[in-house]
Amino acid sequence: MIGIISAMPEEMQSLLDNLQVSKTINKGKRTYYQGQLFNNDVVIVFSRWGKVAASATVTQLLNSFAISEVFFSGVAGALQKSLKIGDLVIGTTLIQYDMDASPLYPDMEIPLLSKTSFETSTTSKLEKATQDFLADFSKYFNLKTRKEFKLKNPKYHKGLVVSGDQFVNSKNKIRKILKKVPDALCVEMEGAAVAQVCYEYEIPFQIIRVISDNANDNSHIDFPYFANEVAGKYILGILKKYLD
Numbered sequence: 001m002i003g004i005i006s007a008m009p010e011e012m013q014s015l016l017d018n019l020q021v022s023k024t025i026n027k028g029k030r031t032y033y034q035g036q037l038f039n040n041d042v043v044i045v046f047s048r049w050g051k052v053a054a055s056a057t058v059t060q061l062l063n064s065f066a067i068s069e070v071f072f073s074g075v076a077g078a079l080q081k082s083l084k085i086g087d088l089v090i091g092t093t094l095i096q097y098d099m100d101a102s103p104l105y106p107d108m109e110i111p112l113l114s115k116t117s118f119e120t121s122t123t124s125k126l127e128k129a130t131q132d133f134l135a136d137f138s139k140y141f142n143l144k145t146r147k148e149f150k151l152k153n154p155k156y157h158k159g160l161v162v163s164g165d166q167f168v169n170s171k172n173k174i175r176k177i178l179k180k181v182p183d184a185l186c187v188e189m190e191g192a193a194v195a196q197v198c199y200e201y202e203i204p205f206q207i208i209r210v211i212s213d214n215a216n217d218n219s220h221i222d223f224p225y226f227a228n229e230v231a232g233k234y235i236l237g238i239l240k241k242y243l244d
């Protein structure tokens with residue numbers, strides 16, 4: 001069974017609309033929806049924002065269901081100029097950039113785990129699903145929506161995703177993060193926490209993020225609107241190709 005997590009309900013409403021629900025469980029202020037999505041057994045849950053919320057959710061998910069892989073999707077802020085709004089990032093490595101137990105442990109190392117970064121188990125299957133989705137992009141978004149959100153030939157990137165408990169909305173915050181992790185592609189608030197829990201439970205983990213903002217002064221504008229109108233549809237389109 002595949003566990004599918006997003007941090008915001010707006011990001012997963014389209015998935016829930018396509019789920020044939022067999023059972024729902026409420027635990028710890030989260031609802032876990034079990035059922036069939038494109039003929040695959042899945043459990044879908046939205047975690048809420050931040051590393052603690054995401055860790056609590058994935059831990060409950062792994063303890064309540066026979067989960068064989070975890071898939072996280074949602075939005076992220078770009079940290080590199082090469083990433084545009086509407087681009088996708090397939091995470092290959094995740095770091096909790098705000099973990100700092102120095103001088104007892106090196107900056108960003110997770111105490112007692114001897115690890116700073118977590119590798120995902122991303123397969124070529126996810127990359128292929130993403131490529132196929134992007135090739136069909138104009139079928140998912142009409143011209144009006146593409147114009148409204150300035151979505152022009154979106155691309156996908158693979159690499160480092162960093163997570164921390166802050167919404168990044170200034171050049172200064174970006175500079176501080178890139179000083180620690182110069183090659184980080186994008187920033188969000190959950191992925192590396194879920195990656196740590198999956199590592200500890202030995203469950204394969206994959207993540208894909210849609211760039212919703214440039215992590216600058218405008219990053220909060222219409223953020224849930226983008227998640228609902230754009231990111232949710234990306235996630236549905238990619239997962240349909242991945243699961244079919």
Ligand code: ADE
Binds near residue numbers: 075167169187213219
């Ligand atoms: N998720 C989407 N945009 C973000 C940002 N600017 N900072 C943190 N998390 C985000």
